[in-house]
Amino acid sequence: MDSVGKSWLLLTGFVLFYVIYLLFGALVFSSIERPVEDKLRHDMEVLKQDFLNQSCVNAASLERFLVQVLTANKYGVSVLRNSSFTSNWDLASSMFFANTLVTTVGYGHTTPLSDTGKAFSIFYALIGVPFTMLVLTASVQRLMHPLVIVPIGLLQRSGMAPRWATVVHLVLLLVLVVLCFFLAPAAVFSVLEGSWSFLDGIYFCFISLCTIGLGDFVPGTQSGQKNRQLYQLAVMAYLFLGLMMMYLLLRTFHKMSDLHGLTGFLQLPRCEESDPEEDREPILEDNQMGKAASEPLEPASQPSYNTINKG
């Protein structure tokens, strides 16, 4: 098998293992946390009934009641009547939680209740976070050819100067990402989530794809959501593709910075240039510029750059 075929096989293997790892995480989290959640949910029901059966409610008893309500809520268990039917630890929700762990988004709308769950979260993320980074890196590498190298080549063939071609390409890619991964999903979320405005949608997309994940807006957590499990799977796919595109943008920007001497100016490591597929078709077709892409624009100002690579 040739190296391109092997590289695609490796990527397919990675993605397959990624999905299996998420399923494994979902099964473990669900089996650890579900019983604890059920107990807490039952305790809260009893607590609420006891509170309602009191002959008189005073400030102290209300305070005690609210402390317990808010503690349970911190773990994602609500005392409200209409939210008691959906579990935070069914298979789809557990998979969603596992996904927010390994992508480091970490909304925290549900968090492990038990010590076993916390310990497993550490173990799970310890393997999952680097592996997810690996899968994203490998995926982005395959996307570099169709989404970066080919379009820049086309721009150059249309007569654009190599430097301008990279800038125009970055702007076009940025517009595409903003349209497909921010504006369009925000519109969809503002329709599907009754209480979200369009700004809320944009805010969710941005906070998620930067992996900040504040968790004040999480899709599929409202009560009575139709096809909730399918919806959660779709959001997970959106997150993965979105993170991939963010990483692609970052890498394209880094490559452009190299070319325009910005990396050298800030004295930062240059973008790596060792992808076999990319090497076959350099980012810039012009031979001289191809060389410029791998060397700082003012080599005289950094005489010791790249001595290892050339050693």
Added chain:
Amino acid sequence: MDSVGKSWLLLTGFVLFYVIYLLFGALVFSSIERPVEDKLRHDMEVLKQDFLNQSCVNAASLERFLVQVLTANKYGVSVLRNSSFTSNWDLASSMFFANTLVTTVGYGHTTPLSDTGKAFSIFYALIGVPFTMLVLTASVQRLMHPLVIVPIGLLQRSGMAPRWATVVHLVLLLVLVVLCFFLAPAAVFSVLEGSWSFLDGIYFCFISLCTIGLGDFVPGTQSGQKNRQLYQLAVMAYLFLGLMMMYLLLRTFHKMSDLHGLTGFLQLPRCEESDPEEDREPILEDNQMGKAASEPLEPASQPSYNTINKG
């Protein structure tokens, strides 16, 4: 000024600007969110009093009350008596929030209440996240020399084979990071935060330094915390240093993978090798191994590697 002096000046400028940017964020968030929080807090007080003044509490009125309590709680405003004295949007807390945005940790224990706050969060992170990555990258680059290149050189001078020296060094660095950035802080947190166990401390450190930031454990949020503002500043410094060390570990691991042919095996981009300071003193002192570090171990299997660099 020589290039080393200039590079340190640039780093100092970066760190200074980082602190100023956090202060700027704190001031804006505080001025946007404080009035909204005060109003919500006041509304909750009135709501609680009204609820207590009812002659009889029934299921429906409790439900309505709890919906509002939980909504306010989502925004970090608690109805509990003893938590009503500390604001989530004083200067230190706002700075802490700004810090969790730009480092992408995003605990979400407090989130912007107003649309203006949400829009500003997007704008703030849009500049802050890449800039923080830049500051972290630049800091790690300066740490590579004393924490990676010098120790590996010492290990080699003591007669260790170059390949083993990198492995032993990585293990030692890992032990140091686990001790100083996980075990020691976890012990401190379990003392300072009354309700945290040691496992909770470890869990917090791990979830934070992976930038997952679930937010179920956030230091300095318990009521009656002494020197809360100073404590929050210390946690911010811990987060920054911790993230720096995680990034250093990652880079060291990546460099070692390059050397041991793992990067080539997984067909991933190699670790960048263009730091002027590092170039002056290669990671491996042995000349042949120095060359190996910049080329995959089995060049025959990847014939097109590095053609751009050599072009």
